[in-house]
Amino acid sequence: MDEAGTSEKEPVTVVVGLVVEADAHLMAIEAAVSEILGGVPSQYRTQKNFVFHAKEIWGDSRMREGWTQAHRLAILKSMMHLPRRFGIPIVLSMYRRSAQFEGIESTGMSVAQFQHFMAFGNCIASADRYIRDYARPSEVGTVVAEDVPEMRRFLARAVSLWRENSFSFSPDQLIPTAKEVEQGFLRQVGDLRVTRLRRNIHFVEKGDPMLMVADACAYGFRRFLAEQSFGDEFVEAMLGGRLNIDDYRGPCAMDNFYSHPRTI
Numbered sequence: 001m002d003e004a005g006t007s008e009k010e011p012v013t014v015v016v017g018l019v020v021e022a023d024a025h026l027m028a029i030e031a032a033v034s035e036i037l038g039g040v041p042s043q044y045r046t047q048k049n050f051v052f053h054a055k056e057i058w059g060d061s062r063m064r065e066g067w068t069q070a071h072r073l074a075i076l077k078s079m080m081h082l083p084r085r086f087g088i089p090i091v092l093s094m095y096r097r098s099a100q101f102e103g104i105e106s107t108g109m110s111v112a113q114f115q116h117f118m119a120f121g122n123c124i125a126s127a128d129r130y131i132r133d134y135a136r137p138s139e140v141g142t143v144v145a146e147d148v149p150e151m152r153r154f155l156a157r158a159v160s161l162w163r164e165n166s167f168s169f170s171p172d173q174l175i176p177t178a179k180e181v182e183q184g185f186l187r188q189v190g191d192l193r194v195t196r197l198r199r200n201i202h203f204v205e206k207g208d209p210m211l212m213v214a215d216a217c218a219y220g221f222r223r224f225l226a227e228q229s230f231g232d233e234f235v236e237a238m239l240g241g242r243l244n245i246d247d248y249r250g251p252c253a254m255d256n257f258y259s260h261p262r263t264i
Contacts, residue, residue: 001123001145002214004055004222008112012096012225015119016218017127019089019141019258020210028086033209036078041067052079052212054219073230077237079216084240089130089258090217093123094225099251109154116151118252121158125167125192126254132196140196146211147203159199166193177247192254 001017020026037045037052044050044063057063057072083090095115104114124143131141143159169190180186204211220234225248235243239257247253 001120001143002211002218003116003120003146003148004215004218005226006112006116008097008110010097010112010222010226012094012222013112013115013119014092014094014218014222014225015116015123016214016221017091017123017143018083018210018214018217019091019127019130025086025088026210029082029088029213030209032082032085033079033212036075036082039071039075039078051206052215053206054079054216058219073233076216076220077234079213080220080234080237082213083217084238084259087259089256090238091123091126091130092221092255092257093119093126093253094221094248095119095252096250107154113151113154117154117158120145120155121162122167122192122252122254124158124197125162125194126256128162128194128197129189129191130256130258135196140198142198143201144208144210145201145203146206146215152203156201156203159194159197159201162192162194163197163199166191168192175247175250178244 001015003013003015005011005013020029033052040050040052043066054076058076063072082088095118097112097115099115101111101114104111107114107117109117127141127143131139135141145155148155169192171186171190174186174188174190176186177188180188206212206215217238220231220238223229224231224235224243224245227245232242240259
């Protein structure tokens with residue numbers, strides 16, 4: 001799991017999770033990430049503290065010399081394409097900064113931090129639902145997330161909180177997508193609970209290969225949801241198609257994406 005858009009000035013906070021089957025995916029993904037990183041110009045790749053970070057690669061002016069926009073775009077798209085390439089489901093949760101909450105002061109978090117926490121928990125619940133629907137009955141999952149020091153003590157409680165408290169949106173609280181309006185019925189599920197994830201979260205540093213992939217995907221979705229340039233291209237790299245931005249204009253949203261033929 002990784003996040004994007006968590007600073008106060010950002011219009012939307014995004015948390016992305018990759019539902020990874022360790023035996024099937026990890027070694028293949030690590031090899032693919034290593035291959036992609038081999039395309040980073042040597043003057044950056046060989047820096048002592050170099051870590052793939054999508055926001056820096058795309059937006060940091062210090063990473064422009066000898067590295068064209070077209071080449072950086074290709075690198076980002078290659079990283080974002082890996083979940084689809086290997087059949088790894090993506091779970092997405094987002095909160096717009098304009099979303100209204102009561103009682104945030106009592107949590108000890110700022111608005112942006114609270115929205116990060118909520119998006120994180122909802123993303124965990126979406127991943128848990130995928131595991132309940134498609135994994136073997138005996139399978140459980142472990143959450144692996146970036147170690148963000150100022151958020152760790154809050155995020156560490158997320159699995160337990162969503163395990164002990166189920167959250168539900170009633171049908172009248174769900175905003176129908178354009179396709180649901182056309183079809184005349186809701187396919188969304190408003191049930192947010194966790195039953196198949198272990199309570200303890202494994203926090204890792206930014207250089208973890210799977211975290212790099214999650215970072216790229218979170219950045220791609222954030223640019224799309226903030227309606228910034230290349231957002232549609234990033235979504236197409238991840239999903240093989242476009243999304244309707246009107247389906248995501250509400251205060252918050254959760255979604256699951258996967259390339260296998262089964263449907264939720």
